[in-house]
Amino acid sequence: MAITNSKDCNLIFYTNPMSRGQIVRWMLEETGKPYQMEVLEYNASMKDPEYLKINPLGKVPSIVHNGKVVTECAAICAYLADVFPECGLAPSVTERADYYRWLFFAAGPLEAAVINRTLGFDVPQVKERMVGYGTYDAAVDTLAKAVTTHEYIAGSEFTAADVYVGSHVIWGQQFGSLPKSKAFQDYAEKLMQRPAYKAAQEK
Known part of the structure; x- marks a missing residue:
């Protein structure tokens, strides 16, 4: 080690x-x-x-x-x-609805949809109700709307949810696991300008 x-x-x-x-x-x-x-x-x-x-x-x-x-x-x-x-890095307890929602959306439905697509697995239409995300396109469209609703994923301020969701979006743009779109590119570019992101990349 x-x-x-x-x-x-x-x-x-x-x-x-x-x-x-x-x-x-x-x-x-x-x-x-x-x-x-x-x-x-x-x-x-x-x-x-x-x-x-x-x-x-x-x-x-x-x-x-x-x-x-x-x-x-x-x-x-x-x-x-x-x-x-x-x-x-977290909203007040009374303002955490979107924070929890999108943090765990990315950890659950989004990651499952992206990994299944990367592995070449598409859910048969008759089985869509059995998976948490339905379809890859549905998960991606939901995420695209989420990153454009507010300045950041949970509102007007940057939070830990942006670290997690943002990492998925940044990697998705770099490696092609998410479609190239203005919504994703604008969100990714904004986050990549943060001093902490740059410091982490240098390490």
Whole structure:
């Protein structure tokens, strides 16, 4: 394991550069809090018994904060926004409807639709009610409307939901898993100008 940053830090981030760990690294940079990063290798240190105690699936990213383990990108983003409220990365509790809605839409229906399409699987019409997204086109159209309704995904302010949803949109534009459209391109370009996004990419 390659270790960087302070060994005395109470926030440890397990990742690999070629993984969804990029989402969490962006979120960590948005908080501005110190963290220790451990880079794991596929089919090697990710499968070490020591790491499997943290994430039994042997995948990244994971974080350990004050001895508590959090896995899954959407959960990590929401967790970090909650434990560091002074960073302003979550709306007030009474204003979190859109925040939760789109954070978990991206983690559920959108990701399933995109991955199935990438794998070459299209849901038969008679089976559409069995999947959470119905059709790829329906999921994409829903997302396109969401990113153009407000300045950011949950309203007028940037939040942790933009880190997660935005990562899907940025990757979708870069790798072709989402259609090229003005709605997606404008949203992606706006987020890519954030200093924390740039800092995460440099790392």
